[in-house]
Amino acid sequence: MSTVVPVAYQGNTSAAVPDWLNKGDNAWQMISATLVGLQSVPGLVILYGSIVKKKWAVNSAFMALYAFAAVLLCWVIWAYNMSFGDKLLPLWGKAKPALGQKFLIKQAALPSTTHYHHDGTLETAMIEPFYPMASMVYFQCVFAAITLILLAGSLLGRMNIKAWMLFVPLWLTFSYTVGAFSLWGGGFLFHWGVIDYSGGYVIHLSSGVAGFTAAYWVGPRSTKDRERFPPNNVLLMLAGAGLLWMGWAGFNGGDPYAANIDSSMAVLNTNICAATSLLVWTSLDVFFFKKPSVIGAVQGMITGLVCITPGAGLVQGWAAIVMGILSGSIPWFTMMIVHKRSTILQKVDDTLGVFHTHAVAGFLGGALTGLFAEPTLCNLFLPVTNSRGGVYGGSGGAQFGKQIGGALFIIGWNVVVTSIICVVIRVVMPLRMPEEMLVIGDDAVHGEEAYALWGDGEKYDSSKHGWYSDETQHNRVPMSGVTLNV
Numbered sequence: 001m002s003t004v005v006p007v008a009y010q011g012n013t014s015a016a017v018p019d020w021l022n023k024g025d026n027a028w029q030m031i032s033a034t035l036v037g038l039q040s041v042p043g044l045v046i047l048y049g050s051i052v053k054k055k056w057a058v059n060s061a062f063m064a065l066y067a068f069a070a071v072l073l074c075w076v077i078w079a080y081n082m083s084f085g086d087k088l089l090p091l092w093g094k095a096k097p098a099l100g101q102k103f104l105i106k107q108a109a110l111p112s113t114t115h116y117h118h119d120g121t122l123e124t125a126m127i128e129p130f131y132p133m134a135s136m137v138y139f140q141c142v143f144a145a146i147t148l149i150l151l152a153g154s155l156l157g158r159m160n161i162k163a164w165m166l167f168v169p170l171w172l173t174f175s176y177t178v179g180a181f182s183l184w185g186g187g188f189l190f191h192w193g194v195i196d197y198s199g200g201y202v203i204h205l206s207s208g209v210a211g212f213t214a215a216y217w218v219g220p221r222s223t224k225d226r227e228r229f230p231p232n233n234v235l236l237m238l239a240g241a242g243l244l245w246m247g248w249a250g251f252n253g254g255d256p257y258a259a260n261i262d263s264s265m266a267v268l269n270t271n272i273c274a275a276t277s278l279l280v281w282t283s284l285d286v287f288f289f290k291k292p293s294v295i296g297a298v299q300g301m302i303t304g305l306v307c308i309t310p311g312a313g314l315v316q317g318w319a320a321i322v323m324g325i326l327s328g329s330i331p332w333f334t335m336m337i338v339h340k341r342s343t344i345l346q347k348v349d350d351t352l353g354v355f356h357t358h359a360v361a362g363f364l365g366g367a368l369t370g371l372f373a374e375p376t377l378c379n380l381f382l383p384v385t386n387s388r389g390g391v392y393g394g395s396g397g398a399q400f401g402k403q404i405g406g407a408l409f410i411i412g413w414n415v416v417v418t419s420i421i422c423v424v425i426r427v428v429m430p431l432r433m434p435e436e437m438l439v440i441g442d443d444a445v446h447g448e449e450a451y452a453l454w455g456d457g458e459k460y461d462s463s464k465h466g467w468y469s470d471e472t473q474h475n476r477v478p479m480s481g482v483t484l485n486v
Contacts, residue, residue: 020107022130025258029131032254033139039247040068040146047240048149049450050233051295051352052156053225055441057232057450060156063164064149070168071145079144079172080137083180087112090188093181098137108136108257112186115383124383129257139254144176147203153352154211157221157229158438161445163431167421171210175417179206179410193384193399194406195373197266198255200310200365201410208359209411210418212350217422218431220349222438229351232450234294241298245274248305252312262380266313269320270305276324277304284332299335299357303327306361311369313381315389319372323365331360363407370403 011019041064049061071079078095085093093112098104108129115124129136148168155164179202181187183194196202220226231237253267281300282292307327308320315323335356339345345355373389390400422431437444 018107020130021132022258025129026131026135028259028263029129029135029139029254029257032250033135033142035247035250036139036142036146036254037068039244039251040142040149041065043240043243043247044146044149045240047237047244047298048153048156048352050236050240051231053229053441054232054450055443056157056225058442058448059161059445060152061450062446063152063156063159063161066161066165067148067152067168068145070165071148071172072141074169074172075141075144076137079177080140082173082177083144084110084136084140084185085112087181087186091178091182092187093177093185098133104134104137105132107131108133110136110184110186112181113190113383114186115191123385127257136257140180143199143203143251144172144180147176147199147207148172150203150207150354150358151211151214154208154215154350154354155218156351157225158349158432159218160430160433163218163425163429166425166428167214170421170425171418174421175206175210175414176202178413178417182409183406189406189409190383192402192406193382193387194402195314195369195378195382195387195399196310196366196406197312197314197369197381198252198309200306200362200369201406204306204309204358204362205366205407205410206414208355208357208362209414212348212355212359213415213418214422215350216348217419217426221351222435225438226349231295237298238294241301245301245305248274251305252309256313256381260380262313262377265377269312269315269317270308272317272320273308273324273327274301274304276321277301277307277328280325280328281332284329284336288336296332299353300328300332302357303331303361306358307365307368310362310366311373314369314373314377316372316374316377319368319374323368323372326368327361327364330364331356334360359411363411366403366407367400370400373399 007013009023011017011021017023045061045064048064049057052060076098078097080098081096082088082093085096088094108131110127113124114122114126117123148171151171152164182189183196183202184190194201221229248270249267252270253263255266256262278297278300281303282297285291285293285296304324304327307323308315311319311323335353339353339356350356369389371390373387373392375386375388375392375394378387379385386395387399388394390397425431433445442449
């Protein structure tokens, strides 16, 4: 008995529905891309604008907003094909635009991802999702954008905004594209078999290491700001954090390039690990400092989301819990204990502790993926067949070594390239704002303030409203030790 396919599910119903198009996959890919975009705009725009001192709210939010817009334009003009196009070098694709309709409406394909056995026979065919290149280009664009925005978290409260405007396209071009092509686009780490399901290395390890490196070159915030940097709106910070958490469904769930069973595993594991990590971080704050910190809970949430990212669709649920326990405790330890005792960590002013929440957690997640990647799930996703984590025996021990090797490449490349970019920009303009701007903040940099209204809507007037500043001390018990800002 023949089965009749409903018209809605048939191909070639119009010129806009070719035979290769899977409408469900395409819908999920565009939704996933939009969810990741929402993590940045408005998610991290809100989070950055509210977690910093009041006088830096506008500047911090704008650094994120600018990066999103700048990356999008650079991405379609040259950077997409450097990351996912034809191979130029083992770590880089050929730069060319992704703007013409012939390119954008054809079936998506990552041309350098065909994987061969050592004897030259085909092992895994080229990645060709069932949707157009336009969906792929935008999906990968929002990942590139959020990487720069995460990096910005290390530089808030003092970087010259014009230097940041130069830094974004340069770092995207010479750092991000290398990590993306090497691990995802068909570069040497991809074919070696290093696992990075959704960006533990490409996005989080690179942004954490590059942010810390750039913070070294830019220099610290003002002494007053380093001593006292209270968030200006904790509730809005939670709103931004919530968008970040919920948006991670697209971040990890979109990376199988299909609405399939592996995508479902990735979304569930992401939430399991994030919740576990948040609870562990909060428990440590309560145990050692006698009170739960809301900012600490957000940090724990982020480290959980980061840690699961390199293995989201490749580990079992129990492993996601174990990864959550470790991501809620090891970055807590490096931030709260090691940081305070380390000379180099104290010297470099990493405003939001991106090194701990993204570099440490990303490295941890990649290493744990090398232990917990489950063979059946690996075969649903990875180009290298029969991959497995260390706890499953066989080639698992070698996989753990590959994970460490891949991380070391990403770390080394980002330290060197980020340093070169900062030194080059420093020749043209200062990386750090002048001291007089650092004293005033947003009004000096942008001519705008986050909270310009007082009383019944009139502008602030010191003769009516009294003196107020970010330095105002209120009578309350100091929160010594609890996670605030690094």
